[in-house]
Amino acid sequence: MIFCFYDESEIEHFSQDLLDSDYWQSNNKVVGTAQGRGTTWFIEVDNKQWVLKHYYRGGLIGKFNKDSYLFSSYENTRATKEYELLNQLRALDLPAPKPIACRVIKNGLFYKADILTERVCNAQDLISFLIKQAVNADLWHKIGKTIKAFHDHNIYHHDLNIHNILIDDQEKVWLIDFDQGEIRTDSTSWKEENMSRLLRSFNKEKTKLEALHWQANEWDLLMTGYTSE
Incomplete structure (x- = not known):
């Protein structure tokens, strides 16, 4: 059937x-x-x-x-x-x-x-972006704010990582691949787990690709966008 x-x-x-x-x-x-x-x-x-x-x-x-x-x-x-x-x-x-x-x-x-x-046109995933160039502070803030917008609506992303964040040619940030995603209203601990998973993906890719344009202190820039009102 x-x-x-x-x-x-x-x-x-x-x-x-x-x-x-x-x-x-x-x-x-x-x-x-x-x-x-x-x-x-x-x-x-x-x-x-x-x-x-x-x-x-x-x-x-x-x-x-x-x-x-x-x-x-x-x-x-x-x-x-x-x-x-x-x-x-x-x-x-x-x-x-x-x-x-x-x-x-x-x-x-x-x-x-x-x-x-x-398809999100004229866009590349965040890892492809970071292979070519560094991300400026404003864009880190946008990435954090975008994730926060989803979390504010209680949207759980099952596999939040730097492959599932897209940046288009206008520097608009998108999230993709919502397989096993859902709306969660029973708790908030999963939001911290989402962010921890994302941080692990940065560290994992940096280990695999030494030339990746990402430094650990840039996580603070992303989190500044995530926590700002």
Whole structure:
């Protein structure tokens, strides 16, 4: 069984092929890719740019079960939850990608899933930015303020790291990849955990890339933006 959501304002004639990378490759609409757990596809069609992502498992279990998840309901699938959360973020005017479509393919007790989102154009992730140049104090403040805006709305980002922060050519800051994200109102300790995870990602990448334009004292600049009113 196949279950799909899509934005009718973006897609006039929907087909589940739009959630299939082979379809876009065969029509020569793929303009780039990115590698993570799997391949993320960048698509350009009718002057629109989209991002297609298939959901892959991480960690040890991902070595044995690449992309199948236990099914309980369509509402609880990773694709549906991320699609609906992105719609909520857009309604709150938070800088996150617009969801375009998602698909869940159920097979027995398990499912596989895909999501199509709007691409943040003329943007690069923070690690790519830091490989090329240093970040000035104003931009560090913007990064901190942007994260705080999400936290003020109780938006939990499951994997807040320097790969999931984008900077566009106007130096607007965006957050991407809200897989397993959610709205949390039961406590606030997770906000500190989010920030600790982000700091660990800076330290981890600095260890791997000595030339990365980041120094430990710049964390204070980010936190100044995060804590300012």
